[in-house]
Amino acid sequence: MPKARGQLPKAPTGIQGLDEITGGGLPKGRPTLVCGSAGCGKTLLAMEFLVRGAIQFNEPGVFMAFEETAQDLTQNVASLGFDLKDLIARKKMVLDFVYIERSEIEETGEYDLEGLFIRLGHAIDSIGAKRVVLDTIESLFSGLPNPLILRAELRRLFRWLKAKGVSAIITGERGEGTLTRQGLEEYVSDCVIVLDHRANEQVSSRRLRVVKYRGSTHGTNEYPFLIDENGISVLPVTSLGLQQIASTGRIPSGIPRLDAMLGGAGYYRGSSILISGTAGTGKSSLAAHFAAAACRRGERALYFAFEESPSQIIRNMHSIGIDLQVWVKKGLLQFQANRPTFAGLEMHLTMMHKAINTFKPQVVIVDPLNSFVIGGNEIEVKAMLMRLVDFLKMNRITGLFTNLTSGGSALEQTDIAISSLIDTWLLLRDIEIGGERNRGLYILKSRGMAHSNQIREFLLTDNGVELRDVYVGPSGVLTGSARLAQEAQEQAAQMMHEQEVERRKLELERKRRVIEAQIAAMRAEFEAQEAETLNIIGQEHAREAHLSQERADMALSRKADAKPNQHKRGSK
């Protein structure tokens, strides 16, 4: 959260996430009330505030305990890696146990709490403390008589703490209808944090809420938090905005045909991918492909398994030719297998965060998502996933989630309605035709890329997943042996077609030859006729010449006239 201008000076807690919610920490130099029911982590939060203040921010602190002895406290927080003895020896911390036993105390008149003030003041001055914890000051009410005096004295105490300029945490037990049993919130009004520990469907979760923070903006939601071996961590992920920088880099899916369907290059790096489908449609196999492909590129992949053990996944994937064991050995692939019921959602989310932060993977797989849905907690699951998706996107990690669609429910619906969070959604479905069940895959959506809109048949072979074209005929999509039959049929048809063409070609050739022969014959006939005709013409010429000669001769013989005889002479 960006620091707003003119905000209060803050005392950072050093607690993961809490500083984000409060915009930098608790109010510096003012008291903060931390309240909640028994066992919700008040004391620990307060202790972590002091320890981290002393170690990380060089602000020594005083812990005034009203409920636990110094020895108990030291032992209790040692399990979180806090070495109080060392801090005390280095004058970074004072641990003061205030023991009040009601039965030993007799009230005989007016009193005040000056003794407490002196004690606390002395402790603060002895190490120059900047932080103070009073845990749980309400014990005074059970230990000392006359609540009226106590209230007045507490009011004076908080004023005094403010005047001292120490950042204080005052813890209080949650009361009926009020934040604290004794209404401490009336006195400590600068910052109030409520812790809660509730069990829902047998799964417990801890939550933290900043009820009030005077003079500062703060996250107002209930934030889940976790206590583990490193202390408290709060998850304020929902406070993150949609400010992730989208990557244009691509990341192959591990299946070339699928990459081809996804605009030819695979998923976007840093995007969220959902694979949903009914049981046994190969969701995990796709996920394993993706993981193996990432490892092959030398990237790290983190696989959160919630239904199968790592060795079972490795064995199963080995059967379709994906060797995950190699990558596990090389340290590129890590499995985190837990039953969803093992912990609350927040615990899971926090564990995932931790695992991701330590392993720093480029690819994260969650298989499957919807096993988190137990009872009616869909909204919480969705919130959790939103936070997970946000977190992954912030860190530019590509997240692949699988979702088991229960039979009978609409395929294009996830139990937890997270589709809006998803960038690429692959749908695996059973296609039942001709007494067979086959797998089909198609891309329901893929933001920001031109993707194929066709169904592919999805085969699990010895060499992994293969995608095949499917036949879309009048009777619908054909897969499996129906597809093979169709293939054979089409092959036969093709052959027949080719033969037909060949036959027609031959026929044509034959016709051409016949016609050519006919042409030749006609030409020969014509030539014969021509020759004959010429011959006749020649004869006719000869006959005419002969006739005219005869006529001349006849005239001559008849002595028709005395025409010059030169002709005769000449001719003879």
Added chain:
Amino acid sequence: MKTKSTRSKSDVFLLRLYVAGQTPKSMMAFANLKKICEEHLAGRYEIEVVDLLKNPTLASGDQILAIPTLVRKLPEPVRKIIGDLSNTERVLIGLDLLPRE
């Protein structure tokens, strides 16, 4: 500081009054205490006044929060009586000089 004299189990009262400066309440408490002791414990008591403003480290030893606090160190068990000791009956109960009702 410790000026223990006898260990006679029966009767000697070792009383320590914690105060913080010369406040009216402290003065009143001391006066009340003196009076009660003279009346009920004449000759077998010892009062020690501890001013926490001068010796703040002593506050934790007897687990002092309220001021004034009278601590009955002896006879055992330790009893604490807080307030200005104006309620004599309750002081006597606190010192086990009167039975608890």
